[in-house]
Amino acid sequence: MTLRKTTTNVSRRRFLISTAAAGGGLALGLYAPWPKKALAQTPLAADGSEVGAWVFIRPNDDVVIRIARSEMGQGTLTGLAQLVAEELECDWKKVRTEYPTPGQNLARKRIWGDMSTGGSRGIRGSQEYVRKGGAAAREMLIQAAANQWKVPAAECKAEASVITHVPSGRQTTFGKVASAAARLEPPTDIKLKDPKDWKIIGKPLLRLDTADKLTGKQVYAIDVKLPGMLNASIMDAPVFGAKVKSYDEAKAKAMPGVRHVVKVGDTAVAVVADSWWQANQALKALNIAWEEGPNDKVSSESIQAHLQAGLDAKDGTFIGNRVGEAGQAIAGAAKKLEAIYFAPFENHFTMEPMNCTALLTADRCEVWGATQNAEGGLAAAAEAAGLSPAQCEFHKLHLGGGFGRRGRQDYTTKAVLIAKQIPGVPIKLIWSREEDMRQCTYRPVGLCKLKAGLDEQGNLVGLQMRVAAPSILASAAPNRLDKDGRDSAAFQGLNPSGTEGRLGYAIPNLLIEHAIRNTHVPVGFWRGVNTNQNAIWLESFIDEIAHAADKDPLEFRRKLLANSPKQLAVLNAVAERIAWGTPPPAGVHRGIAQFMGYGSYCAGAAEVAVNDSGKLKIHRLIIAIDSGYAVNPQQVAMQTEGSVAFGLGAMLYQECTVKDGRMMQENLDTYPMMLMEDFPKVEAIVMPSGDFWGGVGEPTISVAAPAVLNAVFAATAKRVRSLPLKNTKLT
């Protein structure tokens, strides 16, 4: 779409006047100013009392629960509040939330613990200490009331924010005793409730953060507005690792609204203007030239060859799971199978593009941003500013999507590097969608070769799985690689033991390996990370093996899962719901899959149809998840539903391809999303079996795609091994 040109050319001065006049929008009721809200957040809520680190109580009985993790849509804010409120015995209707900042966390010796949000760990990683925080506050409030009444605390109880002295019937409220409670020492010996007594945990309560998302009032980082703020757009080297050679600064500077053109490190240039749109228009006029480098010739084809070599190589390979002698067993098998699968690079495409607002002075750096790792953001800001973290602050806002992308701090670094060159002026850096798609840490491309051997009776006697792919940890968190360079994250869901992601199948001879084949493309954590590809590869191939053995795919899996009751239970749940074994509706075909990730057990069953012209329609998808405890079953169901769009969008349509060293897909015209029309009817089976804490935000993605792919095979007898599926004709 081309925008109509105009001769209007507003002078900078007039623009400033109009900006000032827009402040008058206040009077029109048009304009909700940002700074007021920002100040309300910093310092933490002031009109009340802090009763332990996690709970702040106002005289009107409002309970403000501190949320250290990041809310990016996954519902962690509501779930964490439920955990605290359960032990606190407060009135749920009076619960509010706020984010402590990483600067405050640093100043208070990390009283709120880890603030990072990834690996589906928000709730399971902090459930114990936040519940204890709630329980400690309850005990302090009861003690304060007991002191006032001069009665033993043991004679008092709390319920729905009211404290009662049981023998006398006297009552007071949390708000009335909070300031006295705040002066007490928190108890050290805290007993948590028995799960059978939970009243708030485990209930499908509505989210706490919905109302403002329906009226436009919710402030995301991209909405931050500070007095005197200017807006920046940036372009970094499209060939990863290349450097800026030259650019036409004069041309950009002559454009309307432009204030500054600044180099950002060696690799990027930014334009700072009154309006972001002006900055982005001028950025396009810069005509940046880049230094030629060795990566300019890299293509999807050259990457493919690099991976292909890894499928059989001896060097740079690491073992994830080994039982018996798989090679020998397959060599001596009555029937052999071999297949190679492929998955491309993928982009997170958070709906809110990367952005960050920074204000630097000589000895202070303040940042407003959306991050999955507030402490990491603070550290990145401090490093870029050349200040100590104590001189910096990161104001965290709701995220317009994260999906792993916002665990990286590159956009914060860039904003600070720009603001550093324009001290005293708040700079909001927004990446254009094109920049956002060019500068991702992509889900890794990968090839996987699988081999299997069956005996005369169709029993699986040996399985080999060799993945050749870049290492996420090597790119995003090298300190987390094993000492020998092994990337343990590559084996998500394939591990021989452990509670995080154990391979449920008992296979007598097994060898699972990862050949690390890094490229110049940065890779990172993409919602579900390696469970997605691992599940597609393994669960498609298990289906291939079942068919080769002439066995029902469900029965074949059940037999292999005989010693894995939790895996078996979710598999049986989806099989039962979809009525596996009964004839599906005419023209409809079924597929099934199971996988474990993030400490949770998942299974999926799909019903699809493929018409004569090869068009796929996914009618229905049943997904079961056992996350041990389900703090809010409705939120678990919502995550399960949403994960389908994430997994199937990638599987069906999405691929980031490389040409001349750069990513070719820069927007939705070439990187389409799953839309309403294609979204199947999803039924989530939330079946917490208790006694463990599994993750929820990510694990179910993994089973959606293989369940559908296996149903596509049932419908067409075509085994789709190269993704996305759009590249395969189904006729």
Place this chain on the structure above:
Amino acid sequence: MVKLNVNGNTVDVNADGDMPLLWVLREQLGLTGTKYGCGIAQCGACSVHIDGEVQRSCSVPISSLKSTDKIITIEGLSSNGDHPVQKAWLALDVPQCGYCQSGQIMAAAALLQTKPKPTDADIDAAMTNVCRCGTYQRIRAAVHSAAGSNGNQG
């Protein structure tokens, strides 16, 4: 100087005529409920109503607008968040990250203006906004709920 009619107020805007309405709303008028998502009229996060029709404001230059064009943003859809679509969204807990939901709500409200009892096929055709969190199922249910229609037609 351009005069625009936004949420029932006439406002003076000083900006390049080719500046998209999205940036005028967000930066000059402080109406940040309308979101930037893709900038190429595909994701729908910037959806507003112009004379009752849903349009993607990232691709509407202000020079194409007349002072009589009635522009409604999410902030002006209702006075207290009580439009039937907003109420249905609240009751069904539709949003996850919420970033696309202003646009989804504006698209749904426009759909119900033209088709008070939409079928599933109507919803598929009209609701082409991207939701990366995948709230489509609840959006569909909420549109039906706002319309008082059942979900099984079409």
